[in-house]
Amino acid sequence: MTDYLDSTRESWTTVAEAYAEEARNGLDFKPFSRAMLAVFAELVDGPVADLGCGPGNTTAYLHKLGLDVFGIDLSPGMVAVARRAHPHLSFDVGTMTALDLPEGQLGGVLAWYSIVNTPPKDLPAVFAEFHRVLAPGGHLLIGFQVRTETRHITEGFGSTVSLDFHRQPPELVASLLRAAGFRMVAQLLREPDDTERSQQAHMLVKKDDF
Template identity: 55%
Template sequence: MTDLTTYLTSTQLAYDTAAGAYAEIVPPLFPQDLYAHAVFGVFAERVKRAGGGPVADLGCGPGHVTAHLDSLGLSAFGVDLSPKTVAEARRAHPGLRFEEGTMTGLDLADGSLGGVVAWYSTVHTPPELLPTVFAEFHRVLAPGGHLLLGFKVGDLLRHLDHAYGHDLSLDVYWLDPEHVLGLVEQAGLQVEAQLIREPEEYERATQGRQAILIARKPDDATA
């Protein structure tokens, strides 16, 4: 069983180490992800039609996804484990709110969110801890609220000793989409859509198939 404190500490340290380089490399690639932009549009409309409410971009990184959610008319804010990454997000998007926090224990009230986005932010979470994370998503979502999840497809654990020009220590998990779907449903969320796509040209050197999932907390659910 993975030690929660060790996992959180190592992930935070890795992103604190690479925060500046990550902020320079990753956001410029986001406009090329056409599937992501299409799905974010659907997600935004789902949240609005369900009554709106705050949307948390969990594992927000340097804030480019939070800013995109804001541009779609959502009341979005970001949460990230890494203080240095949060500092990068605040510097890049001073008009938006960014906080430090962890997906395994969110400092958010029960049923307080209209939406949760975890855009490739669970890829470092050991699979045995995913039920804890998805239970937190369910807890903080209001009835009718939506989850948007992006993750890597496969059956692989890759340990990185070097990334974004820095020496660091970071685990990356590729997961079976059906397994993830089952865990989301076990957490009490109803899966509305799932997309599996092949890597884009700019991703092919380092990435494989990708998955996107949208789920909803039932109207009659409680936290």
């Protein structure tokens, strides 16, 4: 686990500025993503953690929807960019595999395409952490790319990197979420647009009230 976390942290820090510039207006062209985020915002009651927040664009979007939201990212470079771009919000460095957050205090968790660098064997531990930090009745929204393959890249955004992108079948992710103690609320599977290689999945799940 340490090896992939280290390479992921270093790679995203290397490309943080370039990625932030490219992703700056990404949600403007994603109506289905905005719709799922709006539903999430309507259902959530309490503070929200945007885990794997990157440059903070989606964190800021949820804030505009009225949520009390903060961001956490593995990459110090991404956190620095997010803090500069959104100084009115809170961003910290951390890992989804071991969150420095108290148990049962959050109304919502967002993992918006932030599990894509996590190997499938480590997803149960990550989902268990999501479940741990959510209060009873809390909601989790996940976005991810659909396929059954891992793609390794050594160059991205004009720099040398070492990143694995894991594309998951929805039925596997749904099964792992149920095993972690979540109940499915809604699923959206859509076809790729002109900028994407594969189908996209959004899953909204809930931690039971007891």
